[in-house]
């Protein structure tokens with residue numbers, strides 16, 4: 001088979017011929033013919049060898065998730081269109097950026113009609129995280145106000161739409177100027193605040209405050225840094241800020257008086273603490289909304305042959321939308 005193969009840390013993978021993976025010996029595994037695999041920030045992070053999972057052994061095929069058709073495995077899954085996760089880059093083994101990939105049968109999620117492979121691949125774990133943060137970690141209640149940071153990203157776009165679906169009264173988005181701002185608007189944010197280079201936390205907080213309808217109940221934060229520090233100043237009594245990433249910086253600062261006077265909470269979130277059952281159920285919910293045309297995300301498809309360039313663009317933060325690689329079509 002042909003597969004994107006990573007042979008050095010922090011360098012893009014190259015397409016190479018590799019032996020086909022063996023069909024799983026037990027009914028606990030599936031062999032999937034991959035039709036779509038996204039390049040995500042987690043893939044890039046693992047490839048640098050600096051993630052908290054430790055440096056992966058080289059060479060390996062990256063790709064922590066994908067979609068495709070089950071070639072072999074339990075009878076009831078054979079021939080089905082599925083989404084599947086892998087642990088590539090986090091634990092030994094190969095991932096989804098290949099024509100064939102092995103996954104755990106217990107982890108796969110059958111795709112509903114009405115969602116094409118590329119969209120399902122683009123939504124994947126980022127959409128699961130956005131949905132879980134709002135519905136479970138922050139326990140969003142009907143009529144609350146939500147602030148979504150990094151709203152031009154995949155997590156951010158889904159969070160804007162999910163907040164609406166889950167009953168938010170107002171959704172304000174914060175993101176970098178340009179394509180991200182347009183994506184946040186398209187996702188349905190009531191107001192979009194564009195970041196300014198070098199802006200002080202207090203100044204950004206004031207600009208965001210002007211777009212909000214009073215204090216903020218829930219902040220979805222995939223970025224940390226200045227945007228998150230500004231958002232923390234706007235929390236309502238009982239407000240919850242949930243951090244799930246650090247695209248804008250490794251630290252967010254929160255004033256003690258703000259936290260205690262409002263009994264506010266700053267929480268962390270990771271998909272890795274979800275059980276496979278819970279992850280599958282949440283992805284199922286997301287995909288049902290996608291099939292009903294209530295939820296989508298900007299994405300572009302590229303053939304496997306273009307994976308090195310596409311990877312470098314994502315790593316340099318210049319990709320315009322979630323990149324989904326098509327290993328079996330024209331690669």
Ligand SMILES: NC(=O)c1ccc[n+]([C@@H]2O[C@H](COP(=O)([O-])OP(=O)(O)OC[C@H]3O[C@@H](n4cnc5c(N)ncnc54)[C@H](OP(=O)(O)O)[C@@H]3O)[C@@H](O)[C@H]2O)c1
Pocket residue numbers: 040041042125126129149150151152153154155156174175176177180222223244245246247248269270271272317322
């Ligand atoms: N904890 C979890 O389980 C989990 C799950 C999924 C994702 N994540 C994390 O969440 C983050 C976003 O993931 P994603 O899938 O949405 O990625 P994505 O689609 O590639 O989006 C990139 C995100 O990073 C933001 N960003 C990049 N550079 C920035 C900068 N210099 N300043 C401010 N914002 C910047 C973008 O903000 P703009 O809107 O301004 O473009 C956008 O929100 C990543 O850090 C990812 O690792 C965590």
